[in-house]
């Protein structure tokens with residue numbers, strides 16, 4: 001008897017367990033944990049993952065599983081284990097985590113084909129099935145009497161692939177390749193045997209004697225000025241053969257990427273790299289924190305460490321924050337490792353993502369560069385995991401499963417016995433504190449590779465500007481510097497820190513602000529459609545002509561969107577050519593890269609943008625960086641507001657003067673004395689760290705404590721408060737004396753989509769049974785949660801307090 005334990009695709013806590021199914025005879029030899037199956041579940045047939053195989057069960061009446069969907073497992077043993085652990089630690093469902101690990105295409109059932117990958121004789125029964133075709137629908141296979149085991153062998157030998165149809169647009173691209181089918185000696189003989197008239201055939205054979213590698217048929221024909229008929233004739237004579245080769249859609253194929261060579265490392269760089277290499281060689285799962293100022297050559301250390309891993313036949317995972325935002329970064333990895341790199345990010349189509357994933361699964365690449373979810377890349381022999389800009393909050397997923405890529409990286413590194421490298425110019429306080437305690441190993445790059453000075457930073461007090469009668473959003477100093485910079489033919493980066501600063505509509509007479517009728521938040525004005533939108537629930541309405549409250553027609557837009565800065569620039573500095581980069585101008589695929597390319601080709605003087613321009617960009621002619629309003633993020637109700645402000649200012653300052661030309665930064669602010677601003681201006685991470693640590697200690701925030709944020713949402717205001725109160729009470733009864741439970745407090749946005757939101761915060765240092773307590777709370781409200789009248793979000797180590 002063979003029994004499969006299956007996690008089913010029914011995302012509820014009641015079904016968050018394995019179900020046993022009898023494995024039909026025909027699957028006995030092929031079924032492996034990590035394969036997807038369909039199983040009968042109640043009246044339905046649903047998808048699931050096999051997590052275990054066994055020969056006994058305590059159950060008496062077992063149903064048979066319906067179908068095995070994969071011929072080779074889509075999740076490795078290691079990923080299955082990891083999935084379980086992530087689910088437990090984040091209080092998520094197993095099925096949700098498994099699906100997070102896979103590309104979209106594999107999350108549901110698609111029709112699939114068997115695709116022939118060789119002209120070699122397969123086996124009598126498979127030849128019958130293919131009957132001369134290159135691919136056959138999977139159903140034909142299941143209807144035949146061919147065993148799954150037989151098919152699996154052919155798949156593992158690479159003779160057949162299973163192809164999942166996503167949509168016709170995304171199906172696999174095939175190329176016809178031509179190759180010699182005989183030995184070189186036989187080819188010479190064939191050349192002799194051919195008559196004088198068979199000139200074309202002779203040329204073709206001659207070509208293959210000189211170039212034995214397979215070549216695309218279309219290319220060959222063009223190259224030799226020959227025809228398909230010639231190829232066919234030689235195929236029929238058995239001298240050459242053709243076969244189909246799958247081409248992966250390469251999202252970067254239209255870009256010329258120059259090959260780069262390794263730099264000779266500076267002393268600082270090689271000092272940093274030595275312990276990393278030692279860890280790789282000794283198979284130690286150390287976590288390194290590479291603290292390097294902007295432009296100190298962290299990336300080069302990553303590249304050369306990866307080279308070492310590749311040469312040992314191992315694999316590397318590199319995480320970068322939302323990679324589509326840093327095409328320059330991808331170019332650097334592709335430039336060094338060429339087609340040995342898979343790239344994974346949210347900007348790819350479902351088909352492209354699937355292709356990149358398969359390159360990893362089929363061991364066609366040794367390196368993956370990707371955003372957060374690339375941490376689940378199905379490599380089996382990882383030699384290093386790198387997380388660039390480790391302080392970035394995008395490494396934390398904000399919906400289920402609420403995992404942090406850093407934690408997952410450390411767990412995988414432990415399984416693979418390899419190092420993790422966390423790199424940043426502004427490490428998170430958590431990571432730096434761990435490095436100070438020697439939990440992580442600190443590596444430091446204190447100077448820029450070219451020994452360029454860090455750029456000079458001038459802080460401008462915007463209150464004084466206002467008093468002096470300057471009502472524009474540009475200080476006198478910034479204006480003068482921009483003009484001078486343009487006269488020298490150099491370039492400018494202008495940062496508008498828009499978060500918490502969106503454009504809203506206010507009545508000048510009575511101060512009425514247009515708010516969303518379903519959420520407690522001001523509506524955002526969208527200029528291109530001239531409408532007001534809610535960013536939480538997508539509600540929209542036309543801009544009112546009269547104030548809904550006092551009938552006045554003095555309705556005005558407030559806040560400073562990038563569009564307004566652009567308009568203002570056009571008035572004050574008409575000669576400047578401006579590229580605006582924000583969510584609106586980069587929505588289309590590839591737009592981001594196009595804009596950056598234009599800027600690098602000096603088709604513009606000013607690059608104006610939001611946070612997305614602060615990171616990773618490296619332009620040699622940028623000598624001036626202007627920050628329009630440094631403090632717009634400081635006043636967010638979030639204990640990390642100072643840290644984020646410091647990080648952003650440091651990162652954006654790092655864009656100036658990275659090459660021969662010296663750089664200059666102007667920071668405009670209404671709070672020039674704030675330590676985030678002054679330490680960033682002084683390029684002083686260490687003193688910022690000390691100051692901020694003192695603040696965190698005083699108010700008991702991470703890294704001194706761990707946090708859990710529980711958010712309760714209900715349509716009924718009273719019930720929301722009540723449930724939150726009950727949770728606070730229940731927790732207070734069980735927790736240890738050092739732990740604090742705060743609440744119930746209304747969330748920062750107290751209502752979203754007509755649901756009231758209350759929260760409870762736990763601060764703890766050591767609470768070994770916490771997960772169990774939280775699970776108990778979840779199950780206490782399971783009924784209400786299932787009916788969706790109540791929503792309960794539990795966020796371990798939250799990054800957004802809203």
Ligand SMILES: Nc1ncnc2c1ncn2[C@@H]1O[C@H](COP(=O)(O)OP(=O)(O)OP(=O)(O)O)[C@@H](O)[C@H]1O
Pocket residue numbers: 263264265266269292293294295296297298299300425449450615616617618654
């Ligand atoms: N050993 C070296 N010799 C010469 N140039 C180098 C060396 N290492 C790196 N560089 C160059 O120095 C510049 C800065 O390096 P890099 O971008 O890797 O720094 P970084 O620390 O990753 O910067 P940031 O955090 O600001 O993105 C790059 O143009 C890079 O090509």
Ligand SMILES: [Zn+2]
Pocket residue numbers: 507508509510511512547548549550551552
């Ligand atoms: Zn009004």
Ligand SMILES: [Zn+2]
Pocket residue numbers: 516517518519534535536537538539753
């Ligand atoms: Zn809304």
